[in-house]
Amino acid sequence: xxxxxxxxxxxxxxxxxxxxxxxxxxxxxxxxxxxxxxxxxxxxxxxxxxxxxxxxxxxxxxxxxxxxxxxxxxxxxxxxxxxxxxxxxxxxxxxxxxxxxxxxxxxxxxxxxxxxxxxxxxxxxxxxxxxxxxxxxxxxxxxxxxxxxxxxxxxxxxxxxxxxxxxxxxxxxxxxxxxxxxxxxxxxxxxxxxxxxxxxxxxxxxxxxxxxxxxxxxxxxxxxxxxxxxxxxxxxxxxxxxxxxxxxxxxxxxxxxxxxxxxxx
Numbered sequence: 494x495x496x497x498x499x500x501x502x503x504x505x506x507x508x509x510x511x512x513x514x515x516x517x518x519x520x521x522x523x524x525x526x527x528x529x530x531x532x533x534x535x536x537x538x539x540x541x542x543x544x545x546x547x548x549x550x551x552x553x554x555x556x557x558x559x560x561x562x563x564x565x566x567x568x569x570x571x572x573x574x575x576x577x578x579x580x581x582x583x584x585x586x587x588x589x590x591x592x593x594x595x596x597x598x599x600x601x602x603x604x605x606x607x608x609x610x611x612x613x614x615x616x617x618x619x620x621x622x623x624x625x626x627x628x629x630x631x632x633x634x635x636x637x638x639x640x641x642x643x644x645x646x647x648x649x650x651x652x653x654x655x656x657x658x659x660x661x662x663x664x665x666x667x668x669x670x671x672x673x674x675x676x677x678x679x680x681x682x683x684x685x686x687x688x689x690x691x692x693x694x695x696x697x698x699x700x701x702x703x704x705x706x707x708x709x710x711x712x713x714x715x716x717x718x719x720x721x722x723x724x725x726x727x728x729x730x731x732x733x734x735x736x737x738x739x740x741x742x743x744x745x746x747x748x749x750x751x752x753x754x755x756x757x758x
Contacts (some may be wrong), residue, residue, distance in 0.1 A: 494525070494542045494672065498630055498654040500607060500621040503675075504530035505546045505664045512537070512544075541643060547634055556681065556721050559635065560612075569613045570645075574677075575602035575615075591705065592619055594745050595674060598703045598754045604671030605648035607632060607695075609660065610678030614642030615654070621651035629653040646648045663691040670695045675704040680724050694758040702739065706730070708749040727751060 504510040510532020519529035527536045528544060537543050559565055565573055578586065588726030595616070599606065606624070608617050609631055621629055631653050633639050639655050646653055652722075658664050661684065663673075673692050681686050692702045725733075731742050739755035 494539055494544060494654045495628070497628060498605075499544075501530060501630070501666055501669045502544070502656070502664050503534055503666050504532060505658060505662060506530065506535045507533035508662060509533075510535075511666070514539075536708050543643065543655040543657060545637055545657060546664055554728075560635040561605075561637050563637045566613055566635065566641040569615075569638070569641070570615045574612075574615075581727065586750055588615070591676070591752065594752050595676065595703055595705070596620070596623060598743070598752075599672050599674065599701060602627065602671030602701070603697045604628075604669065605630060606672045606674065607663075607665070607670050608653075609663075609673055609675040610681065611642055611655075612677075613640045614645050616674065616676055617642065617653045618646060618649050618651050621646070621653060622649075630656060632656045632658055632663075634659050661688045661691045663695050665695040667694055670698050671697055671700050673702045675702070677705055679704050679706040679730075682723050683723055684687065685730075685733045685734060686721070688737060689733055693737045693739050693757055698757055701754050701756050702734075703752070703754045705750065705752045708751060710749065724749075727753075 502512050504512060507530060510530035512528045512530055515527045515529045515536065517662050522631050524542050526539055528539055552566055558579055575588065578588070605628035606620060608629065608631045611617055611633050614631060617629050618629050631639070631642055634657065636657060639657055643655060656664060673696065680686065696702065708726045710734070725746060734742055734755040740758050741756040742753065744753035
């Protein structure tokens with residue numbers, strides 16, 4: 494983990510203190526060892542460049558439990574994700590098109606990019622290739638997904654740092670992030686208002702939040718909710734963003750798929 498990434502983080506326990514390596518390490522990187530909050534003294538392990546904030550987690554939904562299966566993580570980008578996308582969009586939106594729109598909306602971020610719910614890291618790999626020099630940070634709760642993402646980035650000679658955390662809150666300092674992307678994540682979040690307030694807090698002025706999700710179907714909505722999913726329509730997304738103080742709502746719609754973006758003033 495680059496020291497520049499560690500400097501962006503704040504303690505999720507006290508939600509105030511900054512983090513420093515507990516032992517003397519090089520100025521540029523921290524691969525192993527504990528990091529310590531200078532405020533409350535909480536300690537977090539760093540292993541292979543990933544910091545682990547998820548020492549205590551809430552009960553996982555059925556969908557989140559599935560993400561912890563190593564075989565799902567290993568096959569996610571090649572098989573599982575394309576199958577899910579085809580099911581949701583009826584084959585009308587592929588990964589290349591989704592990434593092209595996302596990359597366009599991210600534009601030139603005024604700081605680091607956080608991939609919230611980065612999964613196996615496919616968007617991070619593409620962003621690392623297309624935006625050399627931009628600091629990239631992947632955040633996910635699934636250890637299996639993060640381990641696969643780290644392996645894939647090493648294999649493709651791309652660079653990013655990783656944070657294991659259950660969000661919200663977001664473990665970053667105020668006005669420290671240039672863009673937050675959340676591909677296929679919003680429908681896993683029950684408290685969208687809370688998440689978007691956190692997004693507004695961590696974004697720099699002019700920074701963007703870019704997310705993909707899907708609209709609810711009246712017939713299957715209750716089934717999705719029992720699985721721990723929270724699909725929302727465009728009006729609900731727009732209202733939640735406005736309530737959080739985020740502006741300039743835009744969207745690309747391929748029913749039931751929605752790719753949308755908002756901005757911190």
